[in-house]
Amino acid sequence: MTKSSETRATLWVILASATLTVMAGAILGPIVPAIQSSLDVSESLAGLIITTHGALIVLVSPIAGTLIDRVGPRRPFIAGLLLYAAGGGAGLIIDSFIPLLISRAVLGVGVAFIYSGITVLIYDLYEGQRMNRALGLRSSANSVGGVVWPLIGGALGTLSWQAPFGVYLIALPLGLLAVVTVPETGRSKDTTRARSGTGIAGVAAILRRRPALLSVYVLYFAANAFLYSIVVFYPQLLAELGITSSLSISLYLSANGVAGGISAAIYDRLVARTSRHVLVAIALLLWVGAFIGATLANSALTAVPTVVVFGLGQGLVFPSAFAWIEALAPTDRQGQFSSYLASSGYTGQFLSPVLFGLVVPLFGIRGVFGAAALIATLGALTLGTALGRRA
Structure with a gap:
């Protein structure tokens, strides 16, 4: 075949x-x-x-x-x-x-x-x-x-x-x-194809030779943790704005999914005009703006851009992560190394309420999105520096 x-x-x-x-x-x-x-x-x-x-x-x-x-x-x-x-x-x-x-x-x-x-x-x-x-x-x-x-x-x-x-x-x-x-x-x-190594020692050897794989797992972990910061904590922010209807809340969260679906659907055309690194850098900047917007939202209308802009970034990061695994992992280990992407993503979803929840007693619900904006900013600066060195 x-x-x-x-x-x-x-x-x-x-x-x-x-x-x-x-x-x-x-x-x-x-x-x-x-x-x-x-x-x-x-x-x-x-x-x-x-x-x-x-x-x-x-x-x-x-x-x-x-x-x-x-x-x-x-x-x-x-x-x-x-x-x-x-x-x-x-x-x-x-x-x-x-x-x-x-x-x-x-x-x-x-x-x-x-x-x-x-x-x-x-x-x-x-x-x-x-x-x-x-x-x-x-x-x-x-x-x-x-x-x-x-x-x-x-x-x-x-x-x-x-x-x-x-x-x-x-x-x-x-x-x-x-x-x-x-x-x-x-x-x-x-x-x-020669097998590229088995067991923990083999995986460690591949990661030493291709450390960029670890960066992809960290990116995917963070993307899923950010996503669940929206899923778990945004309804609480909306409640502060007087939006408590389950239908209304579901519409906000659905807007995130629709935006992500749109940007992911045109991903191939976007990556053909630039590169995965640039698209992920753009996504991180979108997330910074989205989370800052969440900390400043003061009405039902101003709460909309956060979920839309975050979704647009999500639709760029997820396919980029999978494409990087295909490019970086040994051909005979693509199943194994793509499975670590799944594990890192679901771990990010699971830990997101725990990690961001630590912020709530200190800074309130808006503090969650302030912390997320700071983390996304650090990620954008790190990737921007790396791109600058490659230029």
């Missing part, structure tokens, strides 16, 4: 599957109170239904990446879709806490295989500008999923707290479609 042999149907299956990685937790956000009430558990335990799959993604992604390097991305990707349907859809019939938590762990394993499988499929099926386009569309699909699936979850939640779990079953027909549309890429059959 050559990189020119993929079909339009293959791309659609990949992009549809990309929305599922966002849907995994987002679709249940609106029904957490109903889960808490129906299962008679505390708010924190109900929250575990949302976060457990993320912990499994962090732990299992490196295993998924290593397996993908050995057998190719197709079979792990399809297996991930089937696990996703089983683990997510189980909530339709489970009505007790522990079994539901176990099903969420199965869901997390499925997401880990889907996430890394999509990444390596794009690496293997596309090249050059077409790969940049596929990566941009993948990030755009993630953003669209972040807008659409929570709305569907909220709507189904009006029927019953279990109804939204039925949406996870969409992964089953996607898995069947993948069987007939997603090709083997030949990765597992290529025996001519």
